[in-house]
Amino acid sequence: MTTQTTNLDSRAFNWRRVTRHPALMEYRRLAFLVAAVNLAVFVIELRDGRWISGGAYVLSPIADMALINLSLGILIRQQRVVNALFWLATRVPVSWPLWIRWGAGKVFHFGGLHSGGTVAGTVWFGFLLFAMAANRMQGAALPSDLTLGLSTAMIALMVLMVISALGPIRARFHNTFEKIHRFAGWTVLALFWAQTVSLTRDTGGELLQTPAFWMLCLITLSIASPWLTLKRVDVEIVKPSNHAVLARFDYGDTPFPGSSNAISHTPFGEYHSFANIPAPDQTGYRLAISRAGDWTGRFIDNPPDKVWVKGITTSGVARIEVLFRKVVYVGTGSGIGPILPHLLAGDVPNRLIWSTRSPRATYGDALVDEIEAHTESPLIWDTDARGKPNLSALALQAVRDSGAEAVIVISNQKLTRQVVHDMESLGIPAYGAIWDS
Secondary structure, eight states: OOOOSOOTTOOSOOHHHHHTSGGGOHHHHHHHHHHHHHHHHHHHHHHHTTTEETTEEOHHHHHHHHHHHHHHHHHTTSHHHHHHHHHHHTTSOTTSOHHHHHHHGGGGGGHHHHHHHHHHHHHHHHHHHHHHHHHHHTTOOOSOHHHHHHHHHHHHHHHHHHHHTSHHHHHHTHHHHHHIIIIIHHHHHHHHHHHHHHHHHHHTOOGGGSHHHHHHHHHHHHHHHHHHTOEEEEOEEEOSSSSEEEEEEOSSOOOOTTEEEEEESSTTSOOEEEEOBOOTTSSSEEEEEEOOSHHHHHHHHSOOSEEEEEEEEEEOGGGGGGGSSOEEEEEEGGGHHHHHHHHHHOSSOEEEEEEESSHHHHHOHHHHHHHHHTSSSOEEEEHHHHOOOOHHHHHHHHHHHHTOSEEEEESOHHHHHHHHHHHHHTTOOEEEOOOOO
């Protein structure tokens, strides 16, 4: 395979290099859509004077907007909802035009609705708190001190969660971000229940007749459901090198290709999701875990014999391969983990480009032999022997040589975004993780 005939470095202006830039990816477009809809509602309601009646703010429609947005943000990340979205997106047949399948494959950008909804919900709650305080300053008896205090505590925690989720902060302090989202989120949910009860009492209403009560029931079930399936399971570790291990599980769950599970050393500790590697003729599954930080380093240096598994098997980006007649997989390092189950299943013809350091020494002969036996003409690039390759050029050449319709990239953030941008700038559908969790 050569990499000489590409137009990746063409100086000719290309609109796709602008419209397909990572800054304009579907995740951000969805977040912008949520913001635009909320702004439109605010402007219309403000213009029509529906926020104010008798000189005081009307609290119920403001509270409803906050609840609607937060419900969207929470429910869209629920594992069963995620699986349903992937199922729906992958119903599109390969006989449909490529541009439709290209768009359907972007289903994993649903996180834009999560971030857009939660941020908008936080803003609406801030407006609600302002409206409550303004009413009290004008001498209104309602809301009560308890409702006002609960609302203040909620908005403070929600702002903390939004700030911790900002990209640079989340990336640098990911463990802290995870703890804030879990424990502050649980606290906000409890406060939300208390505020709903208090506000209902303030207005003399019936709790069971309020939309907020039933929506809170749904949200609570959504948040609790992954923890209701929490289990401690046995794990067998194969350690081909000090850089990577293969963890095998067989506790009655054989997941589908293109899925992941979250594991941890402790029930309420730091969870990490890894792509499942099921084999068609075996029960259970494997995980490929390479050294990429403190948690994975401890896992490799001191392999456990049991781990905790939270939630259900959840669809991931490579699940969308079935939308195309043939795909090119591009992986680096342990990125082979999410790719391997698709090679083994063979549901979609594929070509593989895998760039990694000393593949046999790092991941073992058995794994490399397995890869070579289950894909057509794989390009396994040893970076120790050959240096780092131009993955975009290799991917483009593979598309041209094989007639593939799409490229799926499993790598680090920088390389993933670069390859996806380069391919889509040339009109080739490309997909890769977006690091939104």
